[in-house]
Amino acid sequence: MTPARTRVAVVGAGIGGAACARWMADAGLAVEVFDKSRGVGGRMSTRRATWIATDGTERLSHFDHGATGFTAHAPEFIRFVEQAAGDGLLSRWAPRVAPNSDAPPDASGLWVPTPDMPTLSRALLADLPLHTGCTVEALRRTNAGWTLEGRGSTIGEAFAAVVVAMPLPQAAVLVRPHQAEWAQRAEAVGMLPGWVLMGVSDESAATSEWDLAWPVSGPVASVVRNDAKPGREPVRGLAHWVVHATPEWSQTHLESPAAEVQAALQGALTAWLGHSLAWHHAVVHRWRYASVHASVPRPAHAGAPSAVVTKDGCWWDSRTGLGVSADALGGAGVEGAWYSARALADHITDQPPGSQTPCYA
Known part of the structure; x- marks a missing residue:
């Protein structure tokens, strides 16, 4: 037996x-x-959203509203990532970084699950x-x-x-x-919160020249053109945005109504871009525990x-x-x-x- x-x-x-x-x-x-x-997927998640276009048709969009991507440093994790990539679960992404961004050193070497974040x-x-x-x-x-x-x-x-x-x-x-x-x-x-704005707007020439940005100041931590990521399906004439607020701003506005947060982040994005966007759809999500701030105390x-x-x-x-x-x-x-x-x-x-x-x- x-x-x-x-x-x-x-x-x-x-x-x-x-x-x-x-x-x-x-x-x-x-x-x-x-x-x-x-x-x-947890914080490696993708949000599905339906919205009505100006011609009255229903559209479906996807937003990677948790982790944008990730890097691999330790040899054992690199082997795991390379195996997953060989199985078609991950793709390398070298995003075009917007000018005047406060980009981290390894921003050009991100791994992204495809076709969406929960794939892995x-x-x-x-x-x-x-x-x-x-x-x-x-x-x-x-x-x-x-x-x-x-x-x-x-x-x-x-x-x-x-x-x-x-x-x-x-x-x-x-x-x-x-x-x-x-x-x-x-x-x-210490775990820090994170508010995230997801939305669809008309594309402009100025926003079609880069895929990822880290504003140097203000309430926005990062701006992602979600449709520029590997395995995602871009739609001609439209831009799919994922905008992460800074942990500090998110903490201050942790319990603010979603409508107020959405308006504030749309306004912050407009201010950073230097021009307004024609929005077709927008929504926000709050991650109460988005990122690690402090290490684990030793016993x-x-x-x-x-x-x-x-x-x-x-x-x-x-x-x-x-x-x-x-x-x-x-x-x-x-x-x-x-x-x-x-x-x-x-x-x-x-x-x-x-x-x-x-x-x-």
Whole structure:
């Protein structure tokens, strides 16, 4: 008789959760993935929007309103990216940068999932049980294992382990009853919000000469011509915009009405461009936890033997089967999320749930 495979629940289907789930499944674990959104990808997301053109026809547009793209630096992550590119999941993008932009040094070497941002996460999760539109509000541990609860009902149960793969302030809510120290450290991590304007306008000669801009001042952090990215479908005569506000401006206007934020960002874009745009469609989205601002505090008992891993990109308690993966633990950004996921998957396979093997935090 074949022994039952160890069941693991992954809460969060962003790139970190998807990558961790894939590695654990490939190692022989029985993995199920849960996410509150309708789709996967987390902050590597693409918004679909319908709008009515001036001729009365309905149009469909796509906006990559989370991460614009990402870079690869560590050799292991570079190998992963190159393999994904070979599989047709990623394309290299060398955007034309607008004049007078405060561009980062590696702006010319971005990787972009194609044809949309969730492509990479979808591929990693392709053959795994996936539950979307499923908000996990609490974790409960019994003799039978971990139970996932949400909105007054049981979402899943009898898991030997749970991986919480989400921004640390959100992870704190789930882990607090089981790892109070983790929750305290997670809440101390600075995460910055981000308002994003998505819209369609008539194209002008001035805006057709560049693809990406970083204004040097004002409320706008970056301006992206979404239709210029690899795998996207440009429409003649139209410009598809994704405008990210600065973290500071977003924090100040965190609870402002969406209509006010939209008007302010449209006005800021107009001021920066130096001319107005003829808008056909516009909408805003708020990322409450958009980017990492501060590093993860080190534990006071660093160096003490423990079954809890905290030193290299993840948190894992092999005694209870609880783990946390997050970009803030791995170094921020897409690569940080991937690294944290890689570290956690390795620890779970090396120290399975129920193991008392010590390591050093």
